[in-house]
Amino acid sequence: MSTRSTAGFNFLEQQELPAPQVSEAQAQDILATHYGLAAHVSALGSQQDKNFTVRDDGGAVVGVLKIANPAFTAEELAAQDAAARRIAEAEPGLRVAVPLANAAGETRTAVDGVLEGTALVRLLQFLPGGTVSESGYLTPDSVAGLGDVAGRVSRALADFTHPGLDRILQWDLRFGMHVVDELSAHVGEPALRRRLQTAARDAWARIAPLDDALPRQAAHIDLTDANVVVSPADGRPDGVIDFGDLSHTWAVSELAITASSVLGHVGAQVTSVLPAIRAFHAVRPLSVAEADALWPMLVLRTAVLIVSGAQQSVLDPDNEYLTEQSDAEQQMFDLATSVPIDVMTAVIKAGLGMAQPSPPVRVQAQLIGADRTSTVTLDLSTTSEVYDDAFDAAGVMRSDIEDESARAAMHQGATVVVTRFGEARLDRAPRLSQDSPEVVATGISMWTAADTDIAAPWDGEVVTDATGSITLRGNDFEVTVVGAAPAGGAAVCAGEVLASARAGERIEVSVRPVGVPVAPPFIRADLAPGWLAQVRDPRPLLGLAPLEQDGAADLLSRRDASFAPVQEFYYRTPPQIERGRRHYLMSTAGRSYLDMVNNVTVLGHAHPRIADTAARQLRRLNTNSRFNYEAVVEFSERLAALLPDPLDTVFLVNSGSEASDLAIRLATAATGRRDVVAVREAYHGWTYGTDAVSTSTADNPNALATRPDWVHTVESPNSFRGKYRGSEAFRYAEDAVAQIEALVMSGRPPAAFICESVYGNAGGMALPDGYLKQVYAAVRAGGGLAISDEVQVGYGRLGEWFWGFQQQDAVPDIVSVAKSVGNGYPVGAVITTRAVAEAFSSQGYFFSSTGGSPLSCAIGMTVLDVLRDEGLQDNARRVGTHLKTRLEGLKERHPLVGTVHGFGLYLGVEMIRDPQTLTPATAETSAICDRMLDLGVIIQPTGDHQNILKTKPPLCIDVEAADFYVDTLDRVLTEGW
Numbered sequence: 001m002s003t004r005s006t007a008g009f010n011f012l013e014q015q016e017l018p019a020p021q022v023s024e025a026q027a028q029d030i031l032a033t034h035y036g037l038a039a040h041v042s043a044l045g046s047q048q049d050k051n052f053t054v055r056d057d058g059g060a061v062v063g064v065l066k067i068a069n070p071a072f073t074a075e076e077l078a079a080q081d082a083a084a085r086r087i088a089e090a091e092p093g094l095r096v097a098v099p100l101a102n103a104a105g106e107t108r109t110a111v112d113g114v115l116e117g118t119a120l121v122r123l124l125q126f127l128p129g130g131t132v133s134e135s136g137y138l139t140p141d142s143v144a145g146l147g148d149v150a151g152r153v154s155r156a157l158a159d160f161t162h163p164g165l166d167r168i169l170q171w172d173l174r175f176g177m178h179v180v181d182e183l184s185a186h187v188g189e190p191a192l193r194r195r196l197q198t199a200a201r202d203a204w205a206r207i208a209p210l211d212d213a214l215p216r217q218a219a220h221i222d223l224t225d226a227n228v229v230v231s232p233a234d235g236r237p238d239g240v241i242d243f244g245d246l247s248h249t250w251a252v253s254e255l256a257i258t259a260s261s262v263l264g265h266v267g268a269q270v271t272s273v274l275p276a277i278r279a280f281h282a283v284r285p286l287s288v289a290e291a292d293a294l295w296p297m298l299v300l301r302t303a304v305l306i307v308s309g310a311q312q313s314v315l316d317p318d319n320e321y322l323t324e325q326s327d328a329e330q331q332m333f334d335l336a337t338s339v340p341i342d343v344m345t346a347v348i349k350a351g352l353g354m355a356q357p358s359p360p361v362r363v364q365a366q367l368i369g370a371d372r373t374s375t376v377t378l379d380l381s382t383t384s385e386v387y388d389d390a391f392d393a394a395g396v397m398r399s400d401i402e403d404e405s406a407r408a409a410m411h412q413g414a415t416v417v418v419t420r421f422g423e424a425r426l427d428r429a430p431r432l433s434q435d436s437p438e439v440v441a442t443g444i445s446m447w448t449a450a451d452t453d454i455a456a457p458w459d460g461e462v463v464t465d466a467t468g469s470i471t472l473r474g475n476d477f478e479v480t481v482v483g484a485a486p487a488g489g490a491a492v493c494a495g496e497v498l499a500s501a502r503a504g505e506r507i508e509v510s511v512r513p514v515g516v517p518v519a520p521p522f523i524r525a526d527l528a529p530g531w532l533a534q535v536r537d538p539r540p541l542l543g544l545a546p547l548e549q550d551g552a553a554d555l556l557s558r559r560d561a562s563f564a565p566v567q568e569f570y571y572r573t574p575p576q577i578e579r580g581r582r583h584y585l586m587s588t589a590g591r592s593y594l595d596m597v598n599n600v601t602v603l604g605h606a607h608p609r610i611a612d613t614a615a616r617q618l619r620r621l622n623t624n625s626r627f628n629y630e631a632v633v634e635f636s637e638r639l640a641a642l643l644p645d646p647l648d649t650v651f652l653v654n655s656g657s658e659a660s661d662l663a664i665r666l667a668t669a670a671t672g673r674r675d676v677v678a679v680r681e682a683y684h685g686w687t688y689g690t691d692a693v694s695t696s697t698a699d700n701p702n703a704l705a706t707r708p709d710w711v712h713t714v715e716s717p718n719s720f721r722g723k724y725r726g727s728e729a730f731r732y733a734e735d736a737v738a739q740i741e742a743l744v745m746s747g748r749p750p751a752a753f754i755c756e757s758v759y760g761n762a763g764g765m766a767l768p769d770g771y772l773k774q775v776y777a778a779v780r781a782g783g784g785l786a787i788s789d790e791v792q793v794g795y796g797r798l799g800e801w802f803w804g805f806q807q808q809d810a811v812p813d814i815v816s817v818a819k820s821v822g823n824g825y826p827v828g829a830v831i832t833t834r835a836v837a838e839a840f841s842s843q844g845y846f847f848s849s850t851g852g853s854p855l856s857c858a859i860g861m862t863v864l865d866v867l868r869d870e871g872l873q874d875n876a877r878r879v880g881t882h883l884k885t886r887l888e889g890l891k892e893r894h895p896l897v898g899t900v901h902g903f904g905l906y907l908g909v910e911m912i913r914d915p916q917t918l919t920p921a922t923a924e925t926s927a928i929c930d931r932m933l934d935l936g937v938i939i940q941p942t943g944d945h946q947n948i949l950k951t952k953p954p955l956c957i958d959v960e961a962a963d964f965y966v967d968t969l970d971r972v973l974t975e976g977w
Helices: 024-035 074-090 140-156 173-186 190-213 252-262 270-283 288-315 320-336 341-351 401-411 525-532 555-562 608-620 630-641 656-671 688-692 726-745 771-781 834-843 854-869 872-890 922-934 959-975
Strands: 040-044 050-055 061-067 109-115 117-124 216-219 228-230 237-240 247-250 375-377 416-418 438-441 444-448 452-455 460-464 469-473 477-482 497-501 507-513 522-524 577-581 584-587 592-595 649-653 676-679 711-714 752-756 785-789 814-817 828-832 897-903 906-911 940-942 948-951
Touching (some): 024 061, 173 252, 190 320, 252 270, 252 288, 592 959, 649 834, 656 752, 656 785, 656 828, 656 834, 854 872
Parallel strands (some): 676 711
Antiparallel strands (some): 040 050, 050 061, 216 247, 452 497, 814 828, 940 948
């Protein structure tokens, strides 16, 4: 931090560094003369040097020609080359752009006649793959990769020394405050200039006292997204280029500079840097002092970038690189300063396991004198029962739920009702939002049953403002009360009246140490560790013990310990979902997600009529179908009435797997045969029988190779990417018919042909017109039966048709159905003809313990009632048509969207890398789903290539939510994933 002279460049003495003016012709001459290369060059962006991409005659990049700014000495360049070699040797997992030898075997070339004086030139190894800066949105994995690279570089250079490190650069954060002071005059906008100066001084005030505690070493100090290269194989950051800023400085500044570049990317938030910090710490552990200095350094770095860019624009007005960087640098600064330094520091330390619990606040007098035994703490978490009846018919939570719950508690005898500090309140979360909602309380709400005086908990000065808030500032802490009437007076002693609360009125109370930033009443969950470290639980002011915060128990680890891991879950780091309503799911962090995959809850989550039916029936009777009761008869009659003749006989079961398994058993019993024909790329269930006819490699990679000999598969009728496409798709039916006829001729006529009437696991893909009619006719001609698996597609999901086979103008012999039948309750059905049902008697009797129970039947009938009363099949048609039209519109702007399959609310958005080869965009689809989750949409990949967005929401979804889904997908496809 001194202003000493150095052997190398000293920015404090030479603040103007225009980039060398070297033409492409001159660069090509240098390559030919000194490197023996007849190459083609193109200029690269740079602020203070001059760089060129070097290509051979075939257009392949063979290196980067770097003409150093004349201000830099040969010793400084030698240090950079030596550091590059050191990293390459110490970290073989990293690719490093080391210098290549010229024709004389030297890595540095002195060239005269290009600049005033001698130009120092190097040809650096080219690292293929592109830089991280070429990505739009950065995934957490990419950010972690940046941090990992920075950590490895820091570790490799820990004991590296060289005379060429003796230099003072404007990018060295030890001199960052001086740089801002000297260069901010170049910033033309006065308001921005003041913000830069204020932010830099605030950051410096935190860094300077830590100087002696911060380790120093050689550091790259430009490991930004522009100088870290990704692997061509997997896109993982693994390459390091451009050592021009190598210096001996604070070690932690390496990470601060790397992390700052993350904030310049689209979709970035302040917490986007956390994966980089954790990854760096895992490789090269940070000290507590370094953790304290990290965010101030990041803020300082963003200010340095802007003032330096402003100066360089004056020196080099035609440098397009500077203009291209300015918007990103402004975003970096805006984000870095959007949260107080102390808050982000606390977030960082919590993420690194360095956080220390804050001691509870001590009081001299209680805020109110009510009896603590009659104080009730209101639970407003996601799992709270207060929300059970808090939604209206549209799924919107009532805004008065907190006040209503408090009044209910007081009606039952509570004298004081308080909420919980630091709790994510579900009622504060918007239904649809691409941003993390501000839901975590930094104080508490309080209601009193009677008019109550609020006493000063300590001696202090009273400050009121125009909003009606009353703040009592003591020596160590200050308390703010909102919603009460001030008692008057500029100062009070402990125990004296500070304000008065009216009976039943909400009072907000917050406490913080004197001098810390004022916290918003509610903050985002990702920032909660930082903001909650600045405030205190107000409960001790009421004579109540602080509530224990939920521990960091890892629910996924507990799941793995007791729940078979083969039972997969969505997402690598899934939110904890504990509540749903209509087409929304809600997490314990207070986030509301649009659910686009839950085809089980056809009516929507937590439908009140289903809940009422279940509660009423459980209070009355629940047993199995071998007893005589009305519900099983009525439900069977209603199901049979939904099917065309001659399908008139019902079996009730527990699940879709059981339904389709029974359908196969019915066919084999009725025909006396064992062979079954199934369609490839399909899924039917997990029982022995349904797994045998399931051929989707997405569920079982060995599906086709492990089919039993009684299963015969026909080509997947995929008219988009299959054997026959477009107008040739009719040939799938011809081929399937030929295979069935061949089986008959060979003496193995099939008992059944089983097929989903609209392809579920294939992404909601429609069968070619007439396919089922032709194949059904062929299997029946051979004495077999046709099974329509309607487990996913049936029950009005297609909009235009209640059953999928109706779209094909075909009638099966057996129908299996589940999922929608119980709106999430385990009930399914098989509907067939009386003759087929009676033939099953040769197998003995059949019943399903809960499939035909009074509860299952009551729920099943209520589902049918709600489907009718709420017009959900028509809603599937209307909203589904709108949704598909909008999704198809994405194809015009995003080549990744290959096609949109399906009908109604049974859709699939297929992602491809190339419109000619139709190469599945598998990795992209997975990453898109992760990004969609971050933006509030639950969507999952499906299909054998896992490249189709499974779009099967509850049928109650409205146009607003459908548009939110498409708009969010459009944003992800535009910004990146």
